[in-house]
Amino acid sequence: MHLTRSARIALRIGAGLGFAVIYVPLLLVLVNSLNPDRSASWPPPGLTGRWWSAALHNSGARHALWVSVKAGLGATAIALVLGTLIAFAVARHRFFGRGTVSFVVVLPIALPGIVTGIALNSAFGTVLQPLGVGLGLFTVIVGHATFCVVVVFNNVVARLRRTTGSYEEAAMDLGATTFRAFLDVTFPLVRSALLAGALLSFALSFDEIVVTTFTAGPGIETLPIWIFGNMTRPQQAPVVNVVAAVLVLLSVVPIYLAQRLSADTATSSRV
Amino acid sequence: MASQATTAARTSGVRRLAGALHRRPRLRLALLLTAPLLWLIVLYLGSLAVLFASAFWTTDSFTSQVVKVWSTDNFHQLVTTPVFREVIVRSVGVALAVTVLCALIAFPVAFYTARVAPPRRRPLLVVAILTPLWASYLVKVYAWRLILSRGGLADWLLAPLGLGGPGFGLPATVLTLTYLWLPYMILPIHTALEQLPAQLLDASADLGARAGRTFRSVVLPMVLPSVAAGSVFTFSLSLGDYITVQIVGGKTQLIGNLVYSNIELNLPMAAALGTVPVLVIVLYLLAIRRTGALSSL
Numbered sequence: 355m356h357l358t359r360s361a362r363i364a365l366r367i368g369a370g371l372g373f374a375v376i377y378v379p380l381l382l383v384l385v386n387s388l389n390p391d392r393s394a395s396w397p398p399p400g401l402t403g404r405w406w407s408a409a410l411h412n413s414g415a416r417h418a419l420w421v422s423v424k425a426g427l428g429a430t431a432i433a434l435v436l437g438t439l440i441a442f443a444v445a446r447h448r449f450f451g452r453g454t455v456s457f458v459v460v461l462p463i464a465l466p467g468i469v470t471g472i473a474l475n476s477a478f479g480t481v482l483q484p485l486g487v488g489l490g491l492f493t494v495i496v497g498h499a500t501f502c503v504v505v506v507f508n509n510v511v512a513r514l515r516r517t518t519g520s521y522e523e524a525a526m527d528l529g530a531t532t533f534r535a536f537l538d539v540t541f542p543l544v545r546s547a548l549l550a551g552a553l554l555s556f557a558l559s560f561d562e563i564v565v566t567t568f569t570a571g572p573g574i575e576t577l578p579i580w581i582f583g584n585m586t587r588p589q590q591a592p593v594v595n596v597v598a599a600v601l602v603l604l605s606v607v608p609i610y611l612a613q614r615l616s617a618d619t620a621t622s623s624r625v
Numbered sequence: 626m627a628s629q630a631t632t633a634a635r636t637s638g639v640r641r642l643a644g645a646l647h648r649r650p651r652l653r654l655a656l657l658l659t660a661p662l663l664w665l666i667v668l669y670l671g672s673l674a675v676l677f678a679s680a681f682w683t684t685d686s687f688t689s690q691v692v693k694v695w696s697t698d699n700f701h702q703l704v705t706t707p708v709f710r711e712v713i714v715r716s717v718g719v720a721l722a723v724t725v726l727c728a729l730i731a732f733p734v735a736f737y738t739a740r741v742a743p744p745r746r747r748p749l750l751v752v753a754i755l756t757p758l759w760a761s762y763l764v765k766v767y768a769w770r771l772i773l774s775r776g777g778l779a780d781w782l783l784a785p786l787g788l789g790g791p792g793f794g795l796p797a798t799v800l801t802l803t804y805l806w807l808p809y810m811i812l813p814i815h816t817a818l819e820q821l822p823a824q825l826l827d828a829s830a831d832l833g834a835r836a837g838r839t840f841r842s843v844v845l846p847m848v849l850p851s852v853a854a855g856s857v858f859t860f861s862l863s864l865g866d867y868i869t870v871q872i873v874g875g876k877t878q879l880i881g882n883l884v885y886s887n888i889e890l891n892l893p894m895a896a897a898l899g900t901v902p903v904l905v906i907v908l909y910l911l912a913i914r915r916t917g918a919l920s921s922l
Contacts, residue, residue: 357836362741369737372730372811376757379768379804382778386771395776436661443657447650455658458665464906466865468881469676469899470669472888476679477672500669503661531643561761563868578763585767585872598764605759609752 380602387599392591409596418580425491425566425576426559429498433555434548436499437506444507445514456511462501467564470501475568489571497569498559505558506551513547550615553608577601680896689890699897709883713901716880719799720863724810726803727859728852731810738811739818751815758808766872769801773873793875801873802863809858817851818844853913861906 357365387405389398409415440459444452462470474497478489521543525535563578570579581597584590646653680699683692703709738750757765772778772790779790791797821844829839867881880902887895 357741361836365733365737365741368733369741372734372737373753375730375804376754376807378778379765379772380757380760382771383764383768393776394771394774396778396781436664439657440661443654443661447654447657449654455662458670462665462669464861465673466861466881466899466902466906468865468867468884469673469903472884472892472895472899473669473672473676475888476676476892477668480675496668500664503665526647531640532646533639533643557759561763563763578761581761581763581767582868582872585763585770594767598761598767601761601764605756605761608759609756613752 383595383598383602387592387595389592389595392588394591405592405596409593409600412593414575414580414584415577415593415597418575418577421491421575422560422577425494425498426556428491428495429502429559430552430555432495432499433502433506434552437503437551437555438510438544438548440503441507441510441514445511446519456507459504459507463504467562468568471497471565471568474500474565478569489569489574491571491574493569493571494566494574494576497565498562501562501565502555502558505554506548509547509551509554510544513544517543546615550612553611553615557608676896677900679893680900682893684891684893691892699894702894703897703901709898712878712880712883715795715878716864716902717905719795719802719879720860722799723802723806723863724856724859726799727807727810728814728856730803730807731814731855735811735814735818739815740821747819751812754808754811754815762805763868765805766801766869769797769804770872773797773800793873795874795877797873797875798870798877798879801869802866803859805869806859806862809862810852810855813851813855814848817848821847857910857913860909861902864902864905 385398386394388401388403390400390402390404391398437459440455443449444456474493475489478493482488482493521539522535525539526532530538561578562576563582566576566579570576575583577597581594584594646656679691681695681697683694683696683698684690685692703713734754738747738754742750770793773793775792777790783790791800825843825847826839829843834842865881867879867885870877870879870882880898884895884898887898
């Protein structure tokens with residue numbers, strides 16, 4: 355389509371505005387963490403680094419970060435195992451209900467978090483409580499793993515569909531057992547897809563607040579829960595600002611890793 | 626000697642197991658599927674089924690105990706209570722408004738990144754669209770709380786025009802949700818525009834169509850399925866949200882808030898309310914499927 359000069363300029367301005375809308379809020383969070391004032395009034399009266407050192411020694415935020423990391427690692431570990439198993443079943447076998455399986459995998463992330471949250475909450479209440487197991491970090495990990503399975507599944511199944519089973523057959527013709535063929539042939543083929551899935555899964559878990567609200571036991575506070583609880587307290591505002599700024603800066607890390615993991619697996623399948 | 630013997634025995638055991646697995650694809654499939662299906666079907670679908678079944682139970686108003694007697698009272702209340710109806714209509718309205726706003730903003734951005742920007746710069750622009758997806762949901766909502774708070778960036782920007790920011794409320798909620806889900810709309814439109822064959826556009830121009838006509842008759846019909854695909858995210862993510870509205874919505878209530886406020890005292894009612902977004906999303910998905918958009922997800 356041949357666009358007129360003015361149309362091109364209009365599109366360029368429109369896109370520029372769009373990108374400004376996307377990035378100004380994130381930049382504002384960064385600047386605001388240096389705001390000496392407790393209110394969020396703009397422009398800030400000056401810049402200071404003292405909230406950063408205050409946040410560094412804030413035990414609540416540090417503890418919450420640690421809980422989030424543990425929950426993320428736990429959920430990712432489970433999601434890696436379950437997601438990979440389903441991916442191999444769906445990609446390498448034909449069976450009754452194969453389409454349904456792929457649908458059920460997506461369901462936990464497609465339904466509103468609050469529905470998943472209260473469903474798991476009442477299930478844990480009725481099944482676990484009689485056994486003397488209360489809500490805790492364990493139940494958070496179970497809840498997170500449920501919706502993290504889909505990202506591992508998506509990445510691994512996409513990779514398996516592009517690599518046929520003939521490599522494994524060749525390995526077995528050369529005398530390798532099923533296990534040997536998996537370790538030496540299949541695993542290296544899906545390794546980067548697994549890494550991409552793990553990255554997405556950890557990020558999803560690290561960011562989750564709704565399902566966490568309903569599956570966390572007393573005293574289990576992940577970073578999003580901590581931020582949400584302290585966001586409206588004026589006394590805590592400066593520390594919340596710094597934690598928010600740190601999270602904005604940290605979001606560059608997965609982008610960098612995802613780019614290194616080759617564009618085709620990680621970037622195209624966030625959901 | 627002995628250790629060599631056990632190693633050999635173990636190796637042959639592994640070989641036998643591998644052989645057995647190789648000869649029985651059904652056994653292999655069963656081993657692959659048992660654990661994940663137990664997790665997803667028993668744990669997840671089981672919990673969901675119990676939740677939705679409990680929507681047909683009631684709560685004793687004196688003791689707050691759940692009474693497990695089948696009744697459709699909750700759904701009857703849902704349809705007849707004005708507050709519930711109002712909130713449901715408002716929630717669907719918010720989800721639709723967010724979707725339309727996202728599409729309107731996403732189109733020029735995607736058109737620029739896919740067809741106007743120099744090809745060398747396009748991959749970088751895609752990364753620039755993706756990056757905010759990795760930033761924390763809560764931090765992005767918090768950013769808008771900062772922008773919209775009294776004396777914040779919105780007030781400061783609009784002050785020269787003699788206006789104030791919208792403050793916290795329904796418009797702030799729509800704005801923040803639009804911001805949150807915008808990348809989910811830009812990406813599919815970008816992909817569709819990128820894959821649009823240049824010959825089609827040339828043919829349209831050769832046949833005498835100006836840019837506007839080509840856009841309406843060629844570009845739009847081919848990109849619409851991708852808009853529909855993006856709208857699945859913007860619509861369903863907005864419909865289930867109750868955190869954003871708590872942070873920037875002032876006193877605004879959406880379905881999620883009603884579900885949340887009923888959980889403690891009246892779980893059956895919360896479950897009944899929870900079926901509404903699920904039902905609306907399923908209907909939306911069915912409607913979208915007719916456009917063939919789901920295959921391009």
